[in-house]
Amino acid sequence: MQILDLASYLPENIVDNQRLSELSGRDAEFFLRRTGIHERRRAASGENTNTLAISAVRSLAARNLACLPEIDLVIGCSYTSWDLIGTVAHAVQREYGLRQARAFTLSSACSSVANAMEVAAAFFDAGRSQLALIVAADHNSLYSDDSDQRSGHLWGDGAAAMLLGSAAAPAAPFVVRDVWTAGLGHVGMGPEGVSLRPSEQGLVMPNGKDVFIQACEGMEAAARLLLERNGLQSRDVRLLVPHQANQRIMDHVAGRLDMNPEQLASSIAHYGNTGCASAIITLVQHQQQLAPGELALVVTFGGGYSAGAALLQKQ
Secondary structure, eight states: OOEEEEEEEEOOOEHHHHHHHHOOOOOOOOOOOOHHHHHHHEOOOOHHHHHHHHHHHHHHHHGGGGGGGGOEEEEESSOOSSSSSSHHHHHHHHHTTOOTOOEEEOOBTHHHHHHHHHHHHHHHHTOOEEEEEEEEEHHHHHOOOOOOOTTTBBBBEEEEEEEEEOOOOOSSSSEEEEEEEEEOTTSSGGGGGEOOTTTTTTTTTHHHHHHHHHHHHHHHHHHHHHHHTTTGGGGGGGEEEEEOOOOHHHHHHHHHHTGGEEEBBBHHHHHHGGGGHHHHHHOOOOOOOOOOOOOEEEEETTTTEEEEEEEEEEE
């Protein structure tokens, strides 16, 4: 399986730490120390999860116009649905006229992209698909509250898209060497760690300490598993691209894997936690650091809990 192209979209609106300081009474530096976040992007009026996804696909579609009619699988990734029936996948299918595609949306919270890649690989292996589009988008600010002292400061909005093919393509930027996911609902606080219950409350993280611990352990374990089953050491990986949950979590995982700061790809300082899309947004922004043959290890963790990883090789 190869990644033929990838793209991202980030809204223009910026909410910086000074704004959160005014809302909470806390010093602006508190948010930076706690999370590594300087600012985060927020969807504008009229934007929603579906429009974010459509925007992420726009540049990718323009570069791949000839092959759009051949897309036979669209997988959406989101936990902040704008519409539970007309999902991210369906909105993208309609916008770009993907007539031949199966379309559905899945969620394992912020590890959804890894699950989508695994599902696409299964479709390819079964001969049920040859060209797949994965679109991840989260409109966290629709459900979160900036005045929430526990986690309101974390959330940003954004989207990313990947075009994957089952056949070899010389111009493809990445070969997917391996992908793995796991449900972790049985560990720690599980489904109580992070929640979004529209009938009761918005996006909240009542058990942040447990989320921190499980995210560190889950992403480290996922990374080690892929390294071991591919006969690699951490020094063989040029870039570790984690879910952008918290800079302290990412630093901890990199440290546990004996990786140096130059191996860690981070975008959280300017975008916050952009949910399902965060790892791919970060990969888009750091892919030029990879030379042909070098490896990127994408690791994800989702509240609920779940984890995943994908080993990518630059062509």
